[in-house]
Amino acid sequence: MNQNNTIPNKAIAILIIVALLVTIISTWVILGAIKTSSEKQFARTHTVTNSNGDVVLKVLAPTTPQNKVSTGQVLLKINSNI
Amino acid sequence: MNMEFSNKTLAWLVVATIVVSLAGTLISVNRITQGANGLITFNTTGNATVSITTQTQLNFIVSALNFGVGQVNASVTTNYQCNMSLNKSNAGTFYRAGGCVNFSTTNAGGALTLQNDGNTFLNVSLNFSTNAAGFIGGGGAPNPLPLFKFSVSENESGSCFGGMNATMNNTYFDVVANQWIPVCSGSPGNNLLYADGSDSLTIGIFIGIPSDAQGNKNVTITAMGTS
Numbered sequence: 530m531n532q533n534n535t536i537p538n539k540a541i542a543i544l545i546i547v548a549l550l551v552t553i554i555s556t557w558v559i560l561g562a563i564k565t566s567s568e569k570q571f572a573r574t575h576t577v578t579n580s581n582g583d584v585v586l587k588v589l590a591p592t593t594p595q596n597k598v599s600t601g602q603v604l605l606k607i608n609s610n611i
Numbered sequence: 612m613n614m615e616f617s618n619k620t621l622a623w624l625v626v627a628t629i630v631v632s633l634a635g636t637l638i639s640v641n642r643i644t645q646g647a648n649g650l651i652t653f654n655t656t657g658n659a660t661v662s663i664t665t666q667t668q669l670n671f672i673v674s675a676l677n678f679g680v681g682q683v684n685a686s687v688t689t690n691y692q693c694n695m696s697l698n699k700s701n702a703g704t705f706y707r708a709g710g711c712v713n714f715s716t717t718n719a720g721g722a723l724t725l726q727n728d729g730n731t732f733l734n735v736s737l738n739f740s741t742n743a744a745g746f747i748g749g750g751g752a753p754n755p756l757p758l759f760k761f762s763v764s765e766n767e768s769g770s771c772f773g774g775m776n777a778t779m780n781n782t783y784f785d786v787v788a789n790q791w792i793p794v795c796s797g798s799p800g801n802n803l804l805y806a807d808g809s810d811s812l813t814i815g816i817f818i819g820i821p822s823d824a825q826g827n828k829n830v831t832i833t834a835m836g837t838s
Binding site: 547 | 618619621622625626628629632633635636639640643667668669670671673674675676677678679680681682683684685686710712713714723725729733746814816818820822823824825826827828829830831832833834835836837838
């Protein structure tokens with residue numbers, strides 16, 4: 530037995546499993562962040578790109594429904610009947 | 612020479628791998644959550660970038676319907692009433708029946724007209740500030756009750772995508788005070804369009820004036836467009 534082998538093989542195995550878990554979780558977190566970022570960027574917009582992939586037209590939709598009102602009037606004057 | 616790594620060395624390598632993985636994750640997430648700011652500014656020479664913001668805009672392009680000044684000649688009609696109306700089919704000239712004396716014969720600009728001046732589809736609803744009794748008044752015996760009705764039709768063909776509300780199109784309905792009435796909305800995809808040439812509605816108005824009604828009369832119609 531080598532004298533440098535102060536860490537047991539069981540501990541090494543556990544560390545490797547932890548490394549695998551960290552890698553998997555990291556990948557999952559990154560993919561989630563990409564999805565969220567994409568939704569933020571495109572859910573409210575509509576983009577048109579040219580053949581180079583450049584954005585040449587971007588239409589920004591309102592984040593919430595908007596209301597606009599306009600008023601009209603009906604008028605008359607009625608004098609005493611005859 | 613023994614080139615085998617000790618378990619301790621392997622353990623440190625694993626720990627280093629975990630640290631690098633975590634650091635990479637943190638950096639990646641930080642960069643991603645900063646968003647894609649500047650995406651539209653990286654264009655090379657010759658590229659034009661345009662951003663168009665959605666605009667919700669609904670306007671009465673004919674906002675006043677003025678029946679003018681007149682009176683009711685009760686002796687002319689057996690029901691003591693003057694009826695007048697204006698809608699799209701009247702082509703700007705008031706329809707009149709009964710004992711209407713004087714009053715206007717035409718309205719400047721024609722019938723009340725609503726137009727989508729924005730660049731997005733709109734659900735349109737109407738609200739009247741008062742009803743026939745509040746607007747016209749009168750109606751004491753032997754006079755008939757006052758009448759105040761409205762209709763809605765497409766001023767330009769195809770303006771209301773999906774069609775007008777089935778029972779609303781060009782039919783007069785009694786006005787109910789302070790109640791929002793959907794006229795080109797409700798069903799999915801049923802909206803007032805915005806393209807010029809097919810983006811306007813006509814509001815028809817019908818009134819019946821009993822011979823005992825008098826005074827200055829005014830009612831406000833509020834149109835609401837929701838994008």
